[in-house]
Amino acid sequence: MLLKEFEIIANYFHRAPIKALLGGGDDCAVWQITKGMSLAVSSDMLVEGRHFLSTTPAFGLGHKALAVNLSDLAACGARPAAFTLALSLPRIDHAFLEGFSKGLFAIADAYQCELIGGDTTHGPLNICITVLGEVDPSCVIKRSGAQVGDDLYVSGHLGDARLCLDIFRGKATAPGEAFMRLRQALEQPTPRVELGLALRNVASSAIDLSDGLLGDLQHVLRASHVGATLFVDQVPVSPFLSQQPLNIQRTCALVGGDDYELLFTAPKAQAARVVQLAHNTQTCITHIGVIEAHPGLRLVDTAGRQMTDSFQHFDHFS
Amino acid sequence: MLLKEFEIIANYFHRAPIKALLGGGDDCAVWQITKGMSLAVSSDMLVEGRHFLSTTPAFGLGHKALAVNLSDLAACGARPAAFTLALSLPRIDHAFLEGFSKGLFAIADAYQCELIGGDTTHGPLNICITVLGEVDPSCVIKRSGAQVGDDLYVSGHLGDARLCLDIFRGKATAPGEAFMRLRQALEQPTPRVELGLALRNVASSAIDLSDGLLGDLQHVLRASHVGATLFVDQVPVSPFLSQQPLNIQRTCALVGGDDYELLFTAPKAQAARVVQLAHNTQTCITHIGVIEAHPGLRLVDTAGRQMTDSFQHFDHFS
Numbered sequence: 006m007l008l009k010e011f012e013i014i015a016n017y018f019h020r021a022p023i024k025a026l027l028g029g030g031d032d033c034a035v036w037q038i039t040k041g042m043s044l045a046v047s048s049d050m051l052v053e054g055r056h057f058l059s060t061t062p063a064f065g066l067g068h069k070a071l072a073v074n075l076s077d078l079a080a081c082g083a084r085p086a087a088f089t090l091a092l093s094l095p096r097i098d099h100a101f102l103e104g105f106s107k108g109l110f111a112i113a114d115a116y117q118c119e120l121i122g123g124d125t126t127h128g129p130l131n132i133c134i135t136v137l138g139e140v141d142p143s144c145v146i147k148r149s150g151a152q153v154g155d156d157l158y159v160s161g162h163l164g165d166a167r168l169c170l171d172i173f174r175g176k177a178t179a180p181g182e183a184f185m186r187l188r189q190a191l192e193q194p195t196p197r198v199e200l201g202l203a204l205r206n207v208a209s210s211a212i213d214l215s216d217g218l219l220g221d222l223q224h225v226l227r228a229s230h231v232g233a234t235l236f237v238d239q240v241p242v243s244p245f246l247s248q249q250p251l252n253i254q255r256t257c258a259l260v261g262g263d264d265y266e267l268l269f270t271a272p273k274a275q276a277a278r279v280v281q282l283a284h285n286t287q288t289c290i291t292h293i294g295v296i297e298a299h300p301g302l303r304l305v306d307t308a309g310r311q312m313t314d315s316f317q318h319f320d321h322f323s
Numbered sequence: 324m325l326l327k328e329f330e331i332i333a334n335y336f337h338r339a340p341i342k343a344l345l346g347g348g349d350d351c352a353v354w355q356i357t358k359g360m361s362l363a364v365s366s367d368m369l370v371e372g373r374h375f376l377s378t379t380p381a382f383g384l385g386h387k388a389l390a391v392n393l394s395d396l397a398a399c400g401a402r403p404a405a406f407t408l409a410l411s412l413p414r415i416d417h418a419f420l421e422g423f424s425k426g427l428f429a430i431a432d433a434y435q436c437e438l439i440g441g442d443t444t445h446g447p448l449n450i451c452i453t454v455l456g457e458v459d460p461s462c463v464i465k466r467s468g469a470q471v472g473d474d475l476y477v478s479g480h481l482g483d484a485r486l487c488l489d490i491f492r493g494k495a496t497a498p499g500e501a502f503m504r505l506r507q508a509l510e511q512p513t514p515r516v517e518l519g520l521a522l523r524n525v526a527s528s529a530i531d532l533s534d535g536l537l538g539d540l541q542h543v544l545r546a547s548h549v550g551a552t553l554f555v556d557q558v559p560v561s562p563f564l565s566q567q568p569l570n571i572q573r574t575c576a577l578v579g580g581d582d583y584e585l586l587f588t589a590p591k592a593q594a595a596r597v598v599q600l601a602h603n604t605q606t607c608i609t610h611i612g613v614i615e616a617h618p619g620l621r622l623v624d625t626a627g628r629q630m631t632d633s634f635q636h637f638d639h640f641s
Contacts, residue, residue, distance in 0.1 A: 013412075013420065016420070017420045017421065017423075017424040018424055018438060018441070020438065034405075034407065036404075036405055036439055036455075038357070038360070038362075039356070039357055042356070042357070044362070046405075046440055046453075047407075048407040048408070048409045048451070048453060049409070049442050050410075050442045050449070052449075055444060056444070089365075089453055090336065091367070091368035092368075093368055093370050094331075102331065106335040106336055120336060120338065121352035121364060122351065122352030122364055122366060123332075123336070123366050124367050124368045125331050125332060126368055126374070127370070128370030128447070128449065129370070129447040129449070131368070131411060131446065131451075133366070133368060133451035135409075137354075137364070
């Protein structure tokens with residue numbers, strides 16, 4: 006039997022939290038420091054060949070390594086504060102280090118997130134960032150807060166990162182300008198930090214989409230002990246992806262992964278506020294489903310037909 | 324030119340600290356959270372073949388991965404609080420995960436340091452731990468605090484880890500019982516957490532010995548803009564190492580690395596308190612030198628003869 010990532014954690018590393026308000030399982034751990042202030046903590050490790058291609062430009066890699074961690078903070082409604090970087094390098098490559106550090110500091114500065122320490126060593130290329138964010142303990146957005154009757158929303162559009170990966174793998178093609186946009190989505194995703202902050206006291210639950218919509222949605226449903234209906238044809242895709250055959254659109258948008266958009270739920274009574282904060286944060290937000298009492302996930306197309314979920318979501322050990 | 328670890332950091336990742344009280348360069352970054360409370364943060368990445376042998380038992384590896392990070396907290400006088408673990412594994416090996424997690428939690432429990440989150444992924448074996456500790460901002464022990472006239476001390480005894488490594492490499496031998504003790508030093512070092520806490524308001528500077536006494540001492544001297552005389556024959560070694568030829572003793576104890584003892588300085592007026600806290604924390608502490616105004620490091624033997632420093636210290640990129 007091949008143990009998967011979540012089983013490894015459950016079998017070997019799960020314990021009841023003591024100081025932590027949220028332990029492993031949510032996007033961030035949340036650790037209460039003082040009465041009004043908690044620290045949201047997230048670690049992500051990027052391995053060459055697994056999380057990025059050896060051809061990924063160094064600038065983009067520096068950007069993405071921090072972006073995926075900031076995205077975890079966003080999903081909890083935390084404000085970025087500081088991060089550490091541990092870097093294992095197979096050799097000292099000045100061009101790589103120059104590009105990587107520029108990409109890293111560009112996004113760090115954009116979110117006022119300070120590099121406060123770390124480690125460099127010799128070994129296979131591996132980037133491990135731990136990010137620390139500040140959050141009021143009473144405002145932490147959790148995976149487990151979805152309620153029956155809530156609406157399900159997603160930010161931005163999904164699937165471009167996966168389509169770009171398919172192009173790199175020779176399974177798809179795109180003309181130059183479209184390809185540049187797809188590549189931007191894969192290599193330099195935008196963490197939805199402002200949106201995450203705006204969703205405090207509005208969203209009932211949130212998760213960032215790293216492993217694919219269907220898989221990540223199921224984490225929310227399980228943690229919240231609810232089910233959902235997902236309106237598959239309402240899942241937003243980019244203009245270029247929308248011109249692709251339907252099976253490619255669906256594969257990319259539903260199970261693609263690496264989107265780093267926020268999937269969240271909010272009570273129906275908050276619908277007007279969701280529209281308002283989409284406007285305020287200049288973020289496209291789409292209503293894509295509803296939370297229901299009946300467990301499990303039901304996929305429904307435009308014609309109202311229920312689809313079989315034959316999609317496998319990404320797992321780091323599959 | 325081969326760039327070394329510290330040059331990589333200086334060239335590509337160094338910036339003036341903003342929120343951080345201490346940035347890269349000290350054992351920990353220290354980040355002030357509230358008026359009376361700072362967070363000490365340290366990340367260490369362990370790579371197979373570089374920081375541990377592929378034959379290292381999993382229990383010891385779990386222990387050591389956290390121990391080296393706790394040792395960084397100790398050097399700053401911080402109290403362990405929480406940590407994250409990012410783990411890249413080449414395959415799912417139940418025996419390894421069982422042993423590793425047991426070793427990790429054994430030391431985590433001993434120091435009441437809670438695992439609050441992390442990441443697991445597929446890739447070459449790599450262990451990255453970020454540890455968070457609490458410290459009063461006014462009590463942080465820095466590398467840069469050594470003053471002319473201070474005494475130089477070290478905890479425990481040095482060199483056993485290096486001698487054990489030499490045995491694994493076939494360059495030395497030891498009988499069974501002695502070998503077990505050397506192996507304990509290499510694979511399951513004891514972080515000097517209690518000593519670090521006791522040294523607050525006593526030590527003027529401190530560093531943990533990971534890269535070898537001479538190299539780490541020079542970090543303190545440079546950061547503090549001072550020099551030192553080191554009484555080479557007073558550097559404490561274990562009974563077994565003391566029976567080895569003098570050149571082996573000196574190589575192991577002066578440049579061996581992986582000791583995880585604390586090297587610290589204290590004003591002469593604190594000498595009695597140092598003796599007292601050695602007693603209180605049941606730690607052997609040895610006076611091994613003095614801090615002087617003249618820059619550089621002078622090695623002096625029992626006969627008072629000055630020795631040439633022909634020792635190279637460990638660097639992760641050498």
